[in-house]
Amino acid sequence: MxxxxxxxxxxxxxxxxxxxxxxxxxxxxxxxxxxxxxxxxxxxxxxxxxxxxxxxxxxxxxxxxxxxxxxxxxxxxxxxxxxxxxQGYYQTLTIAVSPLVATTYLPYWLKAYVKKEKQVDVVIRVMESELIAEEINKGLSDIGLSRMDSQIKGVTASRIFEEPLKVVAPHDGGEEESSLPIEFRSLIEEKVLLTDNHPEYWEPILRQLHFAYPALRTMKVSQVHVAKRFIEEDIGFSILPRSAVRRELAEGRMLEIDAPELLLPMASTYILSKYPQKQAITFETTIRRLV
The missing domain is CATH 1.10.10.10 (Winged helix-like DNA-binding domain superfamily/Winged helix DNA-binding domain)
Structure with missing residues (x-):
């Protein structure tokens, strides 16, 4: 036929x-x-x-x-x-990854992996952390890199590293040497807090803030890159993982605000799997060697 x-x-x-x-x-x-x-x-x-x-x-x-x-x-x-x-590919490794991890740590990990495992064809699927466990459960991806723990039975999640959170605000426009430090209380009173850009840590932070500052104003912005853009445009301030704002702080496009009265949790990154294949295990081993 x-x-x-x-x-x-x-x-x-x-x-x-x-x-x-x-x-x-x-x-x-x-x-x-x-x-x-x-x-x-x-x-x-x-x-x-x-x-x-x-x-x-x-x-x-x-x-x-x-x-x-x-x-x-x-x-x-x-x-x-x-x-x-x-083309020389004998295996496929499909990785489901959150946008934040995809734009921060993944390039470093991936570069080391593909240099060593030249026979593996890597497929990257970028999606929100809330969707990654189900992606793994359905067998659509071999391994997941998520900012939240798995809530699905049978999909294991292992924390691979933690990083501190930073309170970041728009640059005040003054010279670094002459500008006075911005007080956290003044920031709360003057600007909107951009929230919900991470699936795990916002609930405990907001409990603290609403108790200490009943007049706190918030705006939900689910994407980290959008929250960062809003900060640079002086729409508000936020609390973000160090890896997400390292460049902006180094280049002076944002300011880190000292908030000693605020007890900040750590931001975690997890590796998710169900029935890991050899190439997935090798990828996880590469990550753990680098972090």
Whole structure:
């Protein structure tokens, strides 16, 4: 059976029109008709019935459609696999990673891993930490790098490191030597606190702050990179992991605020897995050697 017939069949089934099918596949309409007749002859059944200028699947066609989808899917996957092998890849490692980890620590870890494991094809899937455990549970990724512990039975989470939190505010515009330090209480009174950019540590922090500062104003901003942009634009201040603001502090685009009265937890990063394969174990070993 010619696989091109199957691809034409799938397109015609979606378009329900041979003329539109021909345009999409850069074929002539008679060529589409010929291919469908050849496929029907091969199967011994009619797959389409005419409805004016349009066509629609027969009962046989509706039955055959998912079979054709599966055949083409397996063929394409096999082709891609062969291309990977030709390029020297014999294994695949799919990593689900939070945006913050992806833009801070992951490049350093990944550089060391791919340098050593040249036969592994690495796939990176960036998603929020709340989704990573389910991603691992469904087998869509081999390993996860998340900012929160796993809440799913069977998906193990191991803390790989902790880092301190920093209270950061917009730069006041003055010269570093002459500017007076910004007091945390003044910051609370003058600016909005940007919250909810981390899945774990905000609840205990907000309990402290609302007790000590009942007039505290907050704004929920779920993405770290957006919170940082808002800080630089003087919309508010926030409490972020050190790795997220290291560059901005070094370049003077943000100020670190001393808050001795505030008991700050540590920000954790976890590695999640379910049935780790050899390449996933090797990747975890690489990370633990580097942190």
């Amino acid at each position: 010619n696989t091109q017939w199957l691809r034409t069949f799938l397109t015609a089934a979606k378009q329900e029109n041979y003329h539109q099918t021909a345009e999409l596949l850069f074929m002539s309409q008679p060529a589409v008709s010929v291919q469908m007749k050849q496929l029907e002859r091969e199967l011994g059944v009619f797959l389409f019935e005419r409805n004016g200028r349009n066509v629609r699947l027969t009962t046989y066609g509706r039955y055959f459609y998912p079979k054709a989808v599966q055949i083409i899917k397996e063929l394409d996957e096999g082709f891609m696999e062969m291309q990977r092998i030709k």
